[in-house]
Amino acid sequence: MEDEHNCHHISTSYSQELHGCSIQTDFAFQTEYFSPSHNTEDGMFSDQYMERLLQIETDLMASDSVNQDTTIYLEALETEFRDEMDQEIQENVDVTLNEYTHLKEVEVETVEESRVADLLLMAAEAVEAQNWLLSSTIISRLNSLLARENGDTTFKRLALFFTQGLHYKSIDAPEMVYEPVCRQTNPLSTFQLFQEVSPHVKFGHFTANQAILEATQGDTDVHVVDFDIMQGIQWPPLMIDLAMRNDAALRLTAMIGDQKNVDMVQQTGRRLKEFADSINLPFMFDQMVMVSEQDFERIEVGGHTVIANCMLHQLNMPDHTSFSLVKTFLGGMTKLSPKIVALAEEELFNFVKLPSMSFVEFFSEAIHHYTAISESLLSSNYSGHKMGLRWIEKEFLGMRILDSVRKFPCEEKERVLWGERFGSLKGFKPIPLSSCNISQAKFLVGLFSGGYWVQNEKCRLALCWKSRPLTTATIWVPISKSR
């Protein structure tokens, strides 16, 4: 009876159906193979049966439209021959059935995913061409496709954000349009989690710190000007190393891009001071709101070594305002003639490549980039904490996708302005990273499971995940300045 079905995916209603009706499918070979032939010898019978199954399997794999009828068909076959079948054959059937189902799922998924990817790119092209009619059609098609929840893959989840981003871009929505739910969680908290789960942030911090230590070998007073201090977690490791030097002192100047962060930065300064006191390191903290390059002239540099620290890979909102802030920062720092500039960027917002990318190019890069990050999170040490990782994905990555897609300029005049922002490192040239630094990076990524590895070429140290560079760290020194 049907109850003895080993194939769990068939519900009881199907079974009843099978019992009652004759199987009608669209397959061409049906008439040829379907007539039940009860052969006398089991051996011959089983061979023929297996042959049929294999044939069916190959045919199904080749076909483009897979549907449930096929399953019913196989079920029917099984029912038919159940009484005559050997246990072994039955197992073979079941195995084949399972494999087939699995393959079917994979195929469906792959087909769907490629459909989604194609649609996304088409939509991006439409948006770039400002063909709003076409783009809205494609976007609604995407929405319906993604809403079906046929298998929840990383790519599909992210595709939702990409679609949304395109949508906001096409309707040129202001920021308030974001759903309250998404906007609710403080981006800093998700960022904090993100930096625990993956080596992205630590990579930038530790590489910069090591370069700073090497550059200030023998200097007593180290003055670091930090672009975006956030919670200041980059600095305690540096402080520890400086404290070991016996006579080093650290002064940290935090530049603030947004007025509303002033309190937070102040608090960070307090905490860093406490930490420094606990390790007996002479430490001074000051902060300044950064409006224009002239502000940098107000920073006193009494002839001691100045370092510029620019950790861009932790940017919350990679948009034009942020990039103009970066430009201000780097321009201002040039005036102070820093010994080195430590820069960490997210590969997607690579200063060299970004100005020349079209929107569609950026969009497809972004898809690859964020999918890689998402997958790297899911295959990390914390893969057990699925809900948590999903949350990071949604809040942190999702927000960034939305923002980056929305704010990447398409229009001509915007792109001109955009291009202007990336000449910031004009007065500097990159220097190669020391072998110590590279070894440290390798050890660091080795601590995180998953396909992380470090690539070092042409003075750029890149944190990669499975063939995709995610974050790069570079060190720059001023050109033609003899120090």
Place this chain on the structure above:
Amino acid sequence: MFHTKKLSTMNSHHESSRPMCVQGDSGLVLTTDPKPRLRWTVELHERFVDAVAQLGGPDKATPKTIMRVMGVKGLTLYHLKSHLQKFRLGKQPHKEFNDHSIKDASALDLQRSCASSSGMMVRSMNDNSHMVDAIGMQMEVQRRLHEQLEVQKHLQLRIEAQGKYMQSILEKACQTLAGENNMSYTSKGINGNHHHHQGLVPQEMKDFGPLNFPAAFQDLNIYGGGHHLQQEIERSSSPVLVHHHGFNNNDPGNSLSLGGKKRPSPSYSGGGGKSPLIWSDDFRLQELGTTPHHHDHHQIQIGPPSITTTTTLNSMSDIYESKPAVVVLQGDSMKKFEASSSSSSKLERPSPRRDRMSPMIPQGRNNNASFV
């Protein structure tokens, strides 16, 4: 580092024209060049290391005490002073020194080990060049290995430092949270929404565990964890907070604090292979108190902290009490924990942040200095 080669020795009483080492009555090997230098053989060095270890490390040991402990006749303070100095320096990342010392030792050995006749001298010079090459390579390899080890050690220290700092941030956030809860409890009453959410989410968030913890504190920063709140907390008798203090006071180096960073640190010193970021299951328990708060932010627009957190915090204290049963990485910290949970007077004392931090960090520093 201190490679010394064993050489053939002769009784010091014998006259010898060969430039070899002689072994005195006391068992010391002295060279016979115009200025007798003590040769630090492997055995002698081992005895030296033992004595130093007995005395509590190269920083604590003095030449005088070493001399007494070693009890080797003919060993002068001068010998010990210089050897101790080298030993101390050798513990620091000073690879040039190592190179020199190795070069010195090996070159000297080579010269000493050959016969005095000129013919043999010439031949031995040829041997020297090959051997010097080989030794050069070996030194290079050693230098690299040494560098790698240093890098690894430093990385561990740096990650630990970052962890400690983050932990301090989390503590403050937790205090702020509890303080606000106390305040909101008295002034606001129960908010139905929050209950609802707590009911919905806890299972997921439990699984999420330690990762959740940092999430909450950021929200709290925005909430304006001012200092006045902290004083409020210190006046209040919330058992959980007090537990926090207790932990940190009594477990300086280690594993029983919130935030999770500290726990893996003992495993660092065990060997660089393990990931320092392995979370143990126990951490999930700690995080329950903050999860509703986090989740409030996640789901609702307005977000005064939930009073349900207070009740969760109380249940947290139950969890803390059961803590000793849970995995602890070091035996001593276990004792410390028990001591802290039993002595209530200690727990009640509000400790200034500085005290809490300083036991942790300088200890780290000492470790650095001795490079155990």
